[in-house]
Amino acid sequence: MSETIHPIILCGGSGTRLWPRSRAVRPKPFLPLLGESSLFEQTLARCSGEGFAPPLVVAGERHVALVEEQGTPDMRLVVEPAARNTAPAIALAANLLPGEAIMLVCPSDHHIANTDAFRRAVTAAAGLAAEGRLVAFGIAPDGPETGYGYIERGAPIEGGGCEIARFVEKPDAERARAFLAAGGFDWNGGIFAFRADTFREELAAYRPAMAEGAARAVAQGAWDGAHFHPDAAAFAEVEGESIDYAVMENTGRAALVPVAMGWSDIGSWSALRDARRAGGDARDGGPDRQGNVARGPAELVDCRNVMVDSDGPRVSCIGLDDVIVVVDGDEVLVTSAGGAQRVGKLDGARRQ
Known part of the structure; x- marks a missing residue:
């Protein structure tokens, strides 16, 4: 430069x-x-x-x-x-x-x-x-x-x-x-x-x-x-x-x-899911053949485009499509990818 x-x-x-x-x-x-x-x-x-x-x-x-x-x-x-x-x-x-x-x-x-x-x-x-x-x-x-x-x-x-x-x-x-x-x-x-x-x-x-x-x-x-x-x-x-x-x-x-x-801009959980799938983040193990990504203990059966992000408890999902599950301490979020833009409107998010 x-x-x-x-x-x-x-x-x-x-x-x-x-x-x-x-x-x-x-x-x-x-x-x-x-x-x-x-x-x-x-x-x-x-x-x-x-x-x-x-x-x-x-x-x-x-x-x-x-x-x-x-x-x-x-x-x-x-x-x-x-x-x-x-x-x-x-x-x-x-x-x-x-x-x-x-x-x-x-x-x-x-x-x-x-x-x-x-x-x-x-x-x-x-x-x-x-x-x-x-x-x-x-x-x-x-x-x-x-x-x-x-x-x-x-x-x-x-x-x-x-x-x-x-x-x-x-x-x-x-x-x-x-x-x-x-x-x-x-x-x-x-x-x-x-x-x-x-x-x-x-x-x-x-x-x-x-x-x-x-x-x-x-x-x-x-x-x-x-x-x-x-x-x-x-x-x-x-x-x-x-x-x-x-x-x-x-x-x-x-x-x-x-x-x-x-x-x-990682402006939602769905945006983060897409970035993790594109980047093949080693912490996530990269996306599987169905486009799922998981960070933390998780088991995904017959799922597509699902993201799990857990800091402790094991998350098990069966037959889900375009769903995001986040576990942080004693708080659990479950949302469709399409609904991820509205997470900030939840009472829990506003009270943080």
């Missing part, structure tokens, strides 16, 4: 859709859901080495101990006084970096199977970011997914990437199938690259109060070793909003780098 990349790792959210394994005390990013290391540790690993600066992690107070437990020695941590969604979190980081710094914004809880493809996309995005672009990573869709937003590709940009024709909200199944059939649509993976000063300028143009509040929170904040504490009173006045709504859907400087890299 010709440009030094500054990884900005966002550790937010409670991961309720992966209840009961994901809990408030140890949510999804910090769990070894695929392989031996956590999703957060895997994110740090693929954003390290030649061409990368030490990571800057943004997390809430309740997750500081977990970030320190799993982080790297050269890591710096911004401790958010309150949860305000992605745009304010990124604004805190942008105000701590020099204007020319190229930021690579990554969620801490996504899975990327092909690190080489990811790094090639980062190199392309960094080149566009150096020219003043705000770059989104467009994930090559492999099905008519209704759980993600989409980005329609515009005209090609000389040197790589393309313009963004439009952002599309999460579609219904019919529209998702139409997008897939038409081509030229990618999933919005929530990964971005831009210069710190470019982001600050565009945020000030479209969300001036947010930009001013985040800048003031940083100016009045203080370092405590490798931890930065923004001013809580100033940050409390900042309204929460995603980077998509606050900046990316408004700016005239947006660009897209399409990439196929085996990406998943």
